[in-house]
Amino acid sequence: MKPNDENGKLPTAARPFRVLILSGSNRREYNCPGVDAKSRTLMLRMADQLPPEWEIDYEDLGNVYSRARIQSCNACVSTSMALCVWPCNCYAKDDGDEPDLMWDLDLYSRLDLADAWAVIGPINWYGPSSTLKLMFDRLVCMNGGNPREDLIEHKNPERAMALERSPEWRDLTRNHLEGRTAGFFCYGDEGGDEVAPDGRPKVLRHKAWFDPDAEPFEDNRDAYRPLVRQCRYSGIEVPDELWCHATTGAGLPYADNQAEDMVTDAKFMAAFDAWVGSFAAFVGQKGKVEPGEYRAYGYEAPGHRMADLKLKWRELRMSAGRAPAGSSPAEQQAEGLNRDATFSPKTGEGEKLRS
Incomplete structure (x- = not known):
């Protein structure tokens, strides 16, 4: 069913189970790529396959021309954990000076409302997309962030450092979204048709500089390992069976590896559908998650x-x-x-x- 955010006000036992699906590619047809990403197709396919009695929320994080982007983390936590406020107060909704997609799409609230997250995205240069990396960097505040910005005068570094050193801080810091489940499905094309039989890029002139035997991963799902580790560090359960990778478009020109091509790749689509089935079975059995003491849902930033x-x-x-x-x-x-x-x-x- 469609998400009803008002259900977040209900006792956990009285509300429907809820999943948030995220399409993590940078591509949208309403920007210079001109074509929607494969992750969008997979996001919609997953939403159609999940149980109809669940609330299914989803979002495409792709870059739309003139729309806000996810702002980068300012690394407040490196000054003091108490300076990193939950939910993030470095930016604000509808901010004209520093527009931020995380706030404009209410992602902190929607992550809080969901019992489980499904993250779908490509491998870009041996790692997740820059959009997903930005989002997870901005989720540092879910891991121990300060829920009381009034104690640090909004963003006073000296007050935050003093608070972090005080006994009071131990009663404030916590994993604000702990208990939820996250699943990750990443995909890649192994370099498409750019790679020569010797494992080196075809157009590379300085071939001695690139060792084809020194690829960073034996299992390409490890491209998303930093996001998985961050979740686990923050009390978000990521079962191994819900952290998957599949290949589509290997050896093909990028122009021939679009969503309409992907859906004809039976092996790839079977791998994705199996992941969706495993995700639904696991989170359905685990059930709903009680909200934390300090919620992003319903949060109104103080003046x-x-x-x-x-x-x-x-x-x-x-x-x-x-x-x-x-x-x-x-x-x-x-x-x-x-x-x-x-x-x-x-x-x-x-x-x-x-x-």
Whole structure:
């Protein structure tokens, strides 16, 4: 059935089971590729195969011209775990300055509402698509993120570092989406028709620089291992049987390996359908998951106008080489470690070198 977000307000026992399916390719026909990705076809096929009494939510993360993209993670957690807020407060819904697809599509809420996630995507350069990598980077906050931004004045690094060092932090940090299940189905073409019989790219001139015996994976599903490990690290169950890879289009020109070609590849489609069947059987038997204490569903970000003014004052002081006393930026400035006191932070280092 179609998803009804109002069911998120019901007790777990009273609401339907819910799955979120994600198409993780960058391609959409409404941008320069001009053609939809195979992952979109697979997403829709999976949605049609799952039990009709389940709520089936799905989303295509492909790049649409002039639509927001998933913004990159700013790595707040590397300053302090307490600076990484759950759900992410680096960006906001309908933000004109830094539009973000994660917020515009309510993905934090939809991931929270779902009992299980199904992630379908291509292998791009021995790894997941950049879109999926961006999304999972932005999910660092589900693993121990701070659910109380009021305790750190929205984004005050010094307050966050102090909170992380305090006993109070141990009562706040947790895996906010723990207990759910994730399945991953990735696919590739083994280089299409670009690879010569010796295992090297046909157009490569410096052939000695490429060792065909040094491929990084024995099993190509390992291209998605970082995402699987992140989920498991965060308390999201990823059973081995729900982490799969299949090949389609090997030896073919890319132009001959589109969704309409993929669906004629009986071996590939059988592998995908088997994965869908295993996914449905596993999550159906496991059942619904109780929500965490701090939910992304129904979350409304608090106002932070005064906090923003304080942070702007902090930024101006750092620009003038007068970072807050005792702060990490002050120590770095004093020791000449960052050389970053500037009133033009948007200016690239290369431009500075050439001025």
